[in-house]
Amino acid sequence: MQAPTVPLRPVPGPRGLPWLGNLPAFGRDPLAFLTRMRDEYGDAVTWFLGPRRALFLSHPQHIAELLGARDRTFGLLEIGWSFKQIVGGSVMLSKGADWRRKRGLVQPAVRPRQVRAHARTMIDSALAAAARWRDGERIDVHGEMTTITQRIVLRALFGNDLGDRARALAVAMAVAEREIAAELRGVALFLPDWVRTPSRRRLLDAVAIIDAEMHRLISARQKRPEGTGGGTRVPDDDLLTRLLEARDEEGRPLTAKEVRDEAVTLWAAGHETTSTALTWTWYLLSRSPEARAGLDDELDRVLDGRPPTADDYERLPWARQIVKEALRVYPPAWVIPAVAEEGATLGGSAVAAGTTVWCSPWTTHRDPRWFPDPTAFRPERWGADAPDVIPDHAWFPFGGGPRGCLGARFAQVEAVLLLATLAQRFHLDVTPEEAPHKAGLLVQPAVRLIATLRARPRP
């Protein structure tokens, strides 16, 4: 039975400043600002980001409606210049028919069957890290997770083609990501496109390194006879091959520039998000002896000392619940904006065209109406026998609707298989025990998390 429509009754939010609106308060601490709007004003709040009228939604039904209508009456909010330099005109920043065509071309590359084909790379990369780790050693949790997820996404995209150039590329991507995050935090967000600040120059230098390599890889692949994709050394199922071989309904392939944009987007979207999710997972597990004991027990019982395989994803429900709950407490992507177009409605009411509408996995995931004791890490919330009914879209770390995350399956399989492979061999005791968070491009720990590795006895 369908739930009755929740009417949209927006109320005015906190008073802002002339011209700037709520921008200063939002910029200072966006997560605290959005939480305050929900707590003090309710499920639908009007506010001003600069001179632009905005609406902030907290009710899962409105969120589902908003996300579900994004290929019709809600469009993309374009933010910043830097991000475009990296992702170009890919699926992530395209609109309308162009977006539909690209989504149709890219999506098959990350279907569950394709993701399965990358499970070996995921597990091997975790095993390589575990082979380096030593009992009693201290590691930088986020740094280690980033190294592993970078390696996975680069192998999944390009097979073995990068060789020892992978490192230089990973460094260039890290520079680009830093400069994008810096732009989002500062006044540079409002600079005209033609201005070249030192930060923008650093970004363009990093993009040039990435582009040169992409050009080299794509032309080399295009010279190979069709259907041989990755050639002799590379398995035919890497993502670059899939993008090069994809055809739209009229039989047209992506151009070389379009392949570049999609490949770089999958790369950029597909590693820092997952490494952040895993970093929070280790942090939460380290503070939750019961959840960790449950994981030890599941891994010993199901795997009995052997490394996991792709099939084990389905056989490790507690590991999946741990990842799901970590994505609830610390959703890496903390906000999803959209822009109302002509004819937009929510909860049965019209929304004026041009209004920017925001929803936040952070605030909705921490709403006590859907998640009692919301800051507590409780993987058991997601068990089949859990007492609380969790409404649709009360949990949406991957967004939703037609523009929902393309890599959601990839990310979840990757996180569970990495967690299983590493937790089978080590406990990570993370300090500090209470870590503050900060919201940049993603929600990340505001301090460096260091883990002392404790080797686990093999069963």
Ligand code: HEM
């Ligand atoms: C824990 C890891 C990840 C998180 C939390 C995450 C989160 C998100 C979110 C919130 C969106 C916006 C969705 C929306 O607007 O409804 C998104 C879009 C996207 N993500 Fe992810 N993501 C993750 C991993 C990945 C991976 C591994 C890939 C690629 C392999 C990927 C590729 C994309 C792409 C291409 C889009 C744009 C889709 C479109 O606009 O049509 N993501 N992601």
